[in-house]
Amino acid sequence: MTITSPERRHRGSGALVGLVVFVAAVAAAALVGVLLSPDTAQEYARLEAPDWAPPSWLFGPVWTTLYAMIALAGWLVWRRFGWKGARLALSLFALQLLLNAAWSPLFFTLGLRGTAFADIVVLWVVLCATIALFARLSRPAAWLLVPYWAWTTFATLLSFTMWRLNAGG
Known part of the structure; x- marks a missing residue:
């Protein structure tokens, strides 16, 4: 894949509007998890x-930081x-983002832990591809996604383990 020179650089107010759109999109993905899975802390416990x-208590600060980095990466x-x-x-x-938004409702609200595990595996693969493509376009954007990739890798293992521990038979 050959990357040509940037087609368009958004500057000024257009760039700011774009940043707001990316922050809103990422916030919407996060909000889906919160609204569709309101009792995650109790269920997790x-x-x-x-x-x-x-x-x-660690998930909130981690995800807040990661979501900010995700929005910035996409915007860049x-x-x-x-x-x-x-x-x-x-x-x-x-x-x-859609796969990310689906995980909490699948895992917590619906109790479909095996499906949630499949979702996070697909998320991990798509995230790897996203990082690879972003690296060709903007190395800073790709690097901003690396902590998300690391957390998703950890979360994939945790999701699998918790699915197996709570399989009920």
Whole structure:
């Protein structure tokens, strides 16, 4: 894949509007999890978990930081290349947000832990592809997604372990 020069650089108020859109999109993905899974801390405490599972209070600060980095990463690519110039990368970016938003309702609200595990595995694969494409377009954007990738890798293992520990038979 050959990357051509940036199709369009968004500057000034257009860039600021774009940043607001990316923050809103990422916030919407986070909000889906909160609204569709309002009792995650209680459910998490109720489930059998491995000794290495983090305490529930840690998830809020971690995800807040990660979501800010995710929004900034997407915005950096969009600002430099626009939708047309980064269509595949930004489409995968949007897909990983949807997969991210689906995990909490699947795991906590619906109790579909195996399905949630499948969701997070697909999320991990899509995130890897997103990072690879972002690296060709904007190395800072790709690096901003690396902590998210690391956390998702950890969360994938935790999701699998908790699914198996709570399989009920």
